[in-house]
Amino acid sequence: MDENERASLLNELKTIRGRAEEIEAELGLCAEDRIGTECTYCSENNEFFRTLIDTIPDLVWVKDLQGVYLACNEAFELFFGAAESKIVGKTDYDFVDKKLADFFRMNDKKAMKSGRPSINEEWITIAATGKRTLVETIKTPVENDAGNVIGILGVARDITDRKLTEDGLKKQLKLLTQPSGESAEIEFADLFDINDIQRLQDEFSDATGVASLICDTTGNPITKPSCFCQLCSIIRETVKGNENCRKSDAALGRPKRGGPTIHLCLSGGLWDAGAAITVGGTHVANWLIGQVRDENHTEEDIRAYAREVGADEELVAVAFHSTPSMSHKKFRQISRVLYTLASQLSDIAYQNIRQARFIHDLTVTESKLNDTRNYLSSIIDSMPSLLIGVDVNCKVTQWNAEAQRTTGFSVQEALGRSLYEVLPRIKTRSQSVDAAIVSKTPSSFSLETSQKGGSVKYENVTAYPLVADGVEGAVLRVDDITERINMEKMMIQSEKMLSVGGLAAGMAHEINNPLAGILGAVSNIKKRIFSDIKANGQVAEGCRISLDNVRNYLREREIPRMLDGIQESGTRAANIVHNMLSFSRKSEMDFQKHDLIELLEKTLELAASDYDLKKQYDFKAIDVVRDYDHCVPPVMCEKNELLQVFLNIFKNGAEAMAEKDYSDGRARFICRVKRDDSFAVIQIEDNGPGMNKETLKRIFDPFYTTKQVGQGTGLGLSVSYFIIAEHHNGMLKVDSEPGKWTRFTIRLPL
Missing domain, CATH: 3.30.450.20 (PAS domain)
Known part of the structure; x- marks a missing residue:
């Protein structure tokens, strides 16, 4: 500092x-x-x-x-x-x-x-x-x-004293709340405040004139003696006298129904009385009174006892005469009052225990309820579904963690608000929710919500009515089934591919034979008329005609153009047959690990050489934005097939962008390569005219095309889908926003 x-x-x-x-x-x-x-x-x-x-x-x-x-x-x-x-x-x-x-x-x-x-x-x-x-x-x-x-x-x-007090209270609570059959360890001090009991005992002695003491069941004092006479103090100072006093005190406190125990002290011979203090049948203490003499007690008797226990005889005699004296009748009356007080203390102690146990049971029950509530809440919050409770007015009563994460509304913000306010997309199906509550019958429906970026989110909603007595409302479970729907679509697409595969194999073989004859004949015609081989001239001379005149005639009649058209169409048909055969069998392929970024770059080089006067697009005029994660490891794949897939997507995108007016910008591809857990992800996105929903549904169907007749076979993307899904165990999907963009996403296992 x-x-x-x-x-x-x-x-x-x-x-x-x-x-x-x-x-x-x-x-x-x-x-x-x-x-x-x-x-x-x-x-x-x-x-x-x-x-x-x-x-x-x-x-x-x-x-x-x-x-x-x-x-x-x-x-x-x-x-x-x-x-x-x-x-x-x-x-x-x-x-x-x-x-x-x-x-x-x-x-x-x-x-x-x-x-x-x-x-x-x-x-x-x-x-x-x-x-x-x-x-x-x-x-x-x-x-x-x-x-x-x-x-x-x-x-x-x-806070040492406070801590000790707290620990003592905890110990006391533990003893008071233990099961009824385990009360043997309960002590008198656990049941009462000793200072309060001492005050009660002192006031009792002052009012009655008798000595008083509360001891445990073995005769050990719990309170301080009240109004103890000098005689008993002298006797207790001797070993034998103290032993006799403890025995007498213990005998006085034995539980007795109907009244106190009254007898002469086993030590000094004075009148004593006692009453047991019990708790639920357990003996915990004795309340003793006495140290009084009546007319039957003599100095000679007390001197003899002094000699027996070894006490000073003269001191004992003097103390004897100072000991309080009262009639036996009065002492019995005081003893009855003692018994009543001891019984009241027993009842109070028992009620204290019952109350403590009742409070303890309530605390335990409340704790268990809280544990159960927290457990159920944890279960509800750990579920991947949205779980929402509503009352009859569709006000939110329960809001789990997934609902909070999905909607952005916290539990405090959602509770008490209208369901349709915190989850507006469900408002269109409010009748189904209301029907479930009124009819007490579960109701299910589906939601389809457009997301930012053009993707669609599919959800399944089930409204379960609350049927418990006195409880009305419903619990809504909202499950995101987007992946399942997309998977079903891919499975349907795969089924289409497989069904076409069988047909394609037969068609390809049937078409190949006549197609080979047509292409061979066209090639021979062009060779025998327009080539300069020796045999052509010899045949013309033998027929006495000029080969040049024949060629000029054919050119004037545009026969060469027609032959070129036949050859081009035949070659195109041959390519179609080749693509169709890709559906029917897996050829011998060379699977090796390849860098996806290198394959994309090579495809871009190939596509850059593509210029079509007829379609009027130049690939070199298209901007390419690269967003590559160079940490993505090489992928096991068939190089040529992936090049074919990439090239199909690039050519389709380029042709589509050629149809869009970019008055405020340029045509652009965005190429991405990244990793998603155990998959390598390739995305090729263009800013072309996009696709509508109908086109998106059928884009991978065989022979489906949006191009004019003669400009596309409708097999390019179908073959691409088949290559990715069947040959590489991957996934190919497309997303689009009409008028703005189209994105192809390929996922290949690492």
């Missing part, structure tokens, strides 16, 4: 002192006291603040950002066993072991980093006394005027 920060922190302390002065002035000085004393008071500010801080029994200290002490109070001095002057300028590491100092420093940093007070409990040893103490420490960041943290203010309060 530099000098400026240190000065700022000390200034904060001065401000605190000033505030303390203001408070003291408001609370402690009247108007007359303040007149003429303000200057004197101001000069005593520091002394007052020091006294105020030192009077606080809590440990108080201030550190800078580096943990260096700047100030502390007297209580803190006791902790370190050093004066403040010896503490200031040092750190915890100068006074305590490294482990504890690290702990202190960690909590300092935690409070300063959070900008909020931090609270923790820690055991410390007061150096001045050696006492082990549990303290609750509050560490508060100190900020300057600019709001920057410049130090830490610590306050530690001794």
Whole structure:
């Protein structure tokens, strides 16, 4: 900490002192006291603040950002066993072991980093006394005027007694709430406040004039004796006398129905009485009274007992005459009152236990309900479906984590609001939800929602009515089935491919034979008329005709153009047959690992040489944006087939973009290569005219084309789909937004 920060922190302390002065002035000085004393008071500010801080029994200290002490109070001095002057300028590491100092420093940093007070409990040893103490420490960041943290203010309060009290209460609660058959361990002190019982016992003795004591079932005292006579005290000081007294006390407290136990003391021979205190049939204590004599007790008898137990005979005789005396009838009356009080204490103790157990059972039940509620909530929140509870008015009563993630509405924001407000896409099917609630019959329907970017999201919604007594409403389960629908479409497409495959094989062989004859004949015709082979001239001379005249005649009649048309059409038909054969069998292919980026680049080179005057597009005039992840590993594939797929997509895109007017820009391809878990993903996107829904549904169908007759076979994308799906175990899909873009996505397993 530099000098400026240190000065700022000390200034904060001065401000605190000033505030303390203001408070003291408001609370402690009247108007007359303040007149003429303000200057004197101001000069005593520091002394007052020091006294105020030192009077606080809590440990108080201030550190800078580096943990260096700047100030502390007297209580803190006791902790370190050093004066403040010896503490200031040092750190915890100068006074305590490294482990504890690290702990202190960690909590300092935690409070300063959070900008909020931090609270923790820690055991410390007061150096001045050696006492082990549990303290609750509050560490508060100190900020300057600019709001920057410049130090830490610590306050530690001794909570040892509070902790012991809490532990005692926990032990007491545990004993009170144990099963009824396990009450043997319950002690009298667990049931009552001993101070209250002592007060009751003292008042009883003062009112009746008899000695009183509450002991456990073995005769050991629980309370302090009330009005004990000197005679019994002398006798109890002897070993034998004390043993006899304990036996007598234990015998007096044995449970007895209908009244107290009254008999002469087994030790001194005075009249005693006792009543048992029980809890649910368990004997926990005895309340004893007595130490009174009647007219039948003589000094000779007591002297003889003194000699028997080894007590001072003369002291015993003097004490005997000072012992209270009353009639046996009165003592019995007092004993009956004792029995009533002991019975009341037994009833109170039993009711306390029952109440404690009832509260404990309620607490346990509530805890179990909370656990069950949390468990069910966890199940609901862990489900991938949206689970939404609604009442009869379609107000949200339950909102799981998936609903929150999908809609952006938190639980607090969604509860109590209309279902159609937080999930507007379901409003179109509100009648189905209402019908489920009214008819108490589940209802299911599907939703189709257009997403940003042109994709479609498919959802299945099921409304389950709540049928419990007194509960009305429904639970809606919303499942995203987009992947399933897309998979079904791909399966349908695959089925189409397979069904066409069988047909294609037969057709290809049937067409190949006549097609070969046509192409061969055209080639021979052109060769025998227009080529300069020797046989052509010889035959012409033998027929006495000019070969040049024949050629001129045929050219005038455009026969060569017709022959070229036949040959071009035949070649095109041969290509169609070749493509059809791709559906019927897998040829011998060379599968190796290839870099997808290299294959895309090679395809772009091939496509760049494509210029079609008839279609009026030039691939070189199309911009290409590359977005490649070079970390994608090579993929096992058949190189030529992937080149064919890429080229088909590029040519189709180029031809489509040639039909669009780019008055505000240029035609563009975006090529992407990236990784998605265990798949390599290739995307080829154009900014052409896009496709409508009908075209998207049929784009991979065999022989389906949007081109004019003679410009496309309708097999290019079908073959591409077959190559990706069947030969490479991958996926090929297309997304489009009419008028804006089309994107082909290929996923190949790594």
